[in-house]
Amino acid sequence: MKIYPYYPKPISNKASIFTRYFKNNRSWLDSLYERSYTMKMGEFKVPLLKIFLPNEPELIRRIMVSEVEKFPKHSIQHEMLSPVLGASIFTTNGEVWKKQRELLNPSFEMVRISHVFDLMNDAAKDMLGRLNKRDSTIYSDMDQEMTFVTADIIFRTILSQRLSKEEGKKIVDAFVVFQETSVKIALQKIFRIPKFLKSKKVEKDYYESGEIIRNSLATIIQPRYDASINNQALSEKDILSSLVKVIDKDTGKAFSFIEILDQVAMLFLAGHETTASSMTWTLYLLALYPHYQEEAYQEIIQHCASNEFTVENTKNLTFLTNVFKESLRLYPPVSFFPRETVEDTVMRKKKLKKGSIVVISPWLMHRNSRFWEDPHMFNPYRFDNLDEIEKYTYFPFGMGKRTCIGTGFAMQESILLLASILRTYTLELEPDFTPDIIGRLTIRSANGMPIKLIKRLDFT
Ligand code: HEM
Numbered sequence: 522m523k524i525y526p527y528y529p530k531p532i533s534n535k536a537s538i539f540t541r542y543f544k545n546n547r548s549w550l551d552s553l554y555e556r557s558y559t560m561k562m563g564e565f566k567v568p569l570l571k572i573f574l575p576n577e578p579e580l581i582r583r584i585m586v587s588e589v590e591k592f593p594k595h596s597i598q599h600e601m602l603s604p605v606l607g608a609s610i611f612t613t614n615g616e617v618w619k620k621q622r623e624l625l626n627p628s629f630e631m632v633r634i635s636h637v638f639d640l641m642n643d644a645a646k647d648m649l650g651r652l653n654k655r656d657s658t659i660y661s662d663m664d665q666e667m668t669f670v671t672a673d674i675i676f677r678t679i680l681s682q683r684l685s686k687e688e689g690k691k692i693v694d695a696f697v698v699f700q701e702t703s704v705k706i707a708l709q710k711i712f713r714i715p716k717f718l719k720s721k722k723v724e725k726d727y728y729e730s731g732e733i734i735r736n737s738l739a740t741i742i743q744p745r746y747d748a749s750i751n752n753q754a755l756s757e758k759d760i761l762s763s764l765v766k767v768i769d770k771d772t773g774k775a776f777s778f779i780e781i782l783d784q785v786a787m788l789f790l791a792g793h794e795t796t797a798s799s800m801t802w803t804l805y806l807l808a809l810y811p812h813y814q815e816e817a818y819q820e821i822i823q824h825c826a827s828n829e830f831t832v833e834n835t836k837n838l839t840f841l842t843n844v845f846k847e848s849l850r851l852y853p854p855v856s857f858f859p860r861e862t863v864e865d866t867v868m869r870k871k872k873l874k875k876g877s878i879v880v881i882s883p884w885l886m887h888r889n890s891r892f893w894e895d896p897h898m899f900n901p902y903r904f905d906n907l908d909e910i911e912k913y914t915y916f917p918f919g920m921g922k923r924t925c926i927g928t929g930f931a932m933q934e935s936i937l938l939l940a941s942i943l944r945t946y947t948l949e950l951e952p953d954f955t956p957d958i959i960g961r962l963t964i965r966s967a968n969g970m971p972i973k974l975i976k977r978l979d980f981t
Contacts, residue, residue: 523898524809524810525897525898525899526805526806526809526851526897526898526899527955527956527958528550528851528888528897528958529548529550529551529553529958531553531554531555531557531558532544532551532552532553532554533554533555535554541565545708546704546705546708547959548958548959548960548961549856549857549960549961550856550884550958550959550960550964553885557574557885558885558888558889558890558896559889559890559891560574560576561575561576561577561869562574562575562576562577562580562868562869562871563575563576564871567711567712567713568712568713569713570711570876570877570878571873571874571877571878572711572877572878572879572880573868573871573873573877573878573879573880574879574880574881574882574885575868575869575879575881576882576885576886576889577869578892578911578912578913578914579913580868580869581881581886581913581914581916581920582912582913583868584860584879584881585858585881585913585916585919585920585921585923586920586921589921589922589923590863591862591863591864591866592860592861592862592863592879593614593615593860593861593863594612594613594614594858594859594860594861594923595859595860595861595878596861597707597710597711597859597878598612598707598859599612599613600707600710601703601704601706601707602703602962604699604703604727604728604731604732604735605699605731605734605735605786605790606783606786606787606790607779607780607782607783607786607787608780608783609621609783609784609786609787610622610625610784610787610926611787611791620769621784622926624767624769624776625764625784625926627763627767628760628763628764628767628784629760629926634832634929634930634933635832636758637678637930638831638832638933638937640674640677640678641674641677641678641933641934641937641938642829642830642937643677644670644673644674644677645670645830645937645938645941646941647670647673647683648666648669648670648673648938648941648942649941649942649945651666652666652942652945652946652974655974657973657974657975657976658973659973660949660950660951660954660971660972660973661971661972661973661974662969662970662971662972663801663804663969663970663971663972664797664801664965664966664969664970665969667797667800667801667804667938667970668693668793668794668797669684669686669689669693670800670938671792671793671794671796671797671800671934671938672684672689672692672693672789672793672797673689674793674796674934675788675789675792675793676789678759678760678930679759679760679761679785679788679789679792680741680742680759680760680761680785681758681759681761682741688737691733691737692733692734692737695730695731695733695734696730696734696790696794698726698727698729698730699727699730699731699734700794700961700962700963700965701961702723702724702726702727702730703727703961703962704961704962705720705723705727706723706724706727711878734786734790735782735786738782738785738786738789739782742761742778742781742782742785743778745761745762745765746765746778746781749765749766760785760788761781761785764776764781764784764785765781788927791925791927792927792930792931794854794962794963795854795855795931795963796854796931796934796935798852798854798963798964798965799845799848799849799852799854799917799931799935800935800938800939801965801966801970802848802851802852802964802966803844803845803848803935803939804939804942804948804970804972805950805956805966805970805972806844806847806848806851806899807844807939807943807948808948808949808950808972809899809950810899811947813844813899813901814943814947814948816840817838817840817841817844817939817943818943818944818947818977820837820838820839820840820841821838821841821940821943821944822944823837824837824838825837825838825940825944830937830940830941832933835933835936835937835940838936838940840901841936841939841940841943842904842932842936843901843902843903843904843905844901844939845932845935845936845939846901846904846917847899847900847901847903847904848899849917850887850893850903850915850917851887851888851897851899852958852964853883853884853887853917853964854917854963854964855883855917855919855962855963856882856883856884856960856963856964857880857881857882857883857884857960858880858881858882858883858919859878859879859880860878860879860880860881861876861877861878861879862874862875862876862877862879863875883915883916883917884960884964886913886914886915886916887914887915887917889914892911892914893914918931942974944977945976945977946974946975946976946977947974947975947977948972948973948974948975949972949973949974949975950971950972950973951971951972951973954971956968956970
């Protein structure tokens with residue numbers, strides 16, 4: 522019998538607007554129909570607004586590549602994330618975005634893989650130190666560890682600091698609350714929920730959690746920003762140093778403190794939450810399919826038998842890379858991208874009025890049976906031959922000019938972390954475990970990922 526990795530079972534009957542609101546409030550993936558996985562273009566109405574879900578390569582190309590200016594990022598996303606991200610490049614549009622990206626690019630030179638690889642490797646070794654202390658006879662949550670190690674890597678590369686256990690817990694806990702409440706706040710807006718029905722607690726938790734994250738980052742940035750404006754040279758060669766030094770050639774001005782805080786907060790969140798999600802889902806899949814786990818292990822032993830992983834030897838891990846790509850297909854961390862129409866337009870004979878919401882979803886495209894054989898099955902060999910994958914049907918890192926700035930960084934980090942874990946341990950999933958998949962800002966498992974780590978005898 523075939524074993525399929527878990528995904529939320531689609532609903533069969535047409536749901537009322539109330540059911541849809543409550544299902545979306547928990548997780549948008551719970552509101553999908555069977556038909557959503559085969560459709561070319563979905564449409565649903567909320568009071569005074571239409572939301573469209575194009576699910577056709579040609580439409581995805583139009584929105585993300587050829588007519589990208591006509592479909593900017595939706596202002597709701599900007600509003601929803603602003604308590605943490607302020608006005609950072611993840612959500613801005615037009616000239617503001619262009620300028621920010623221009624100013625951020627030199628800083629991003631800092632994350633050239635060869636430069637940050639050693640920092641990633643140090644964090645991976647610290648992770649193994651923590652995992653080694655675990656009781657190898659019990660199933661314990663790997664999601665928490667993946668969240669910590671990916672946040673630690675971002676801390677080391679952006680701020681040249683290790684993440685302490687206490688600081689990590691404070692920020693991660695606050696972000697869990699922020700994820701949950703920000704989606705609720707956005708849905709209240711989209712569904713036009715009247716003020717008297719809105720929860721005051723949700724709003725309070727939303728702003729408070731945002732403040733905790735920003736204050737933690739501001740405390741670290743402030744002394745280094747002050748040092749730079751007092752003309753003291755910054756010794757660290759990290760992204761923060763580069764952001765502090767960058768000058769806008771048109772105005773001659775440097776980033777202000779708040780502008781730097783916005784970009785650092787964005788890089789911190791965009792850079793660890795997504796990778797943590799993808800790592801947890803990949804470990805789930807590897808634990809679910811021991812034969813693929815063994816194949817990945819054999820490859821690691823063949824190419825990286827020495828103690829040190831390097832940029833060069835991890836490049837040879839092609840099967841493991843395909844496992845990771847397939848994991849990103851089944852569980853794309855960013856499962857939907859909201860855009861807005863700036864003028865009336867037509868798609869598949871449907872009229873889209875200016876101001877409509879257009880949602881592009883890699884979750885739906887990656888699982889559409891028109892483009893993928895046995896779409897809900899885990900099969901890393903799909904990526905053996907990239908020519909067989911139709912264009913505009915696979916985009917876990919987005920596409921076009923708004924594509925993820927951290928793609929190379931995330932791929933290297935994930936392969937290194939996976940190789941470090943698989944070379945040291947066999948993974949065993951808790952029997953009968955079913956992840957409680959929640960689709961919010963990223964796709965996470967609400968009940969964690971209980972995995973037993975059994976030390977391999979042939980590698981110590
Ligand atoms: C597996 C890991 C990751 C995934 C799946 C991912 C996915 C994405 C996606 C889908 C977008 C585009 C969203 C849209 O078009 O609406 C995006 C944008 C972005 N990502 Fe990532 N990301 C990952 C890791 C990272 C890392 C490690 C960094 C930074 C260190 C990063 C920084 C960014 C930034 C700055 C943007 C905005 C780019 C712009 O609009 O100009 N991401 N990411």
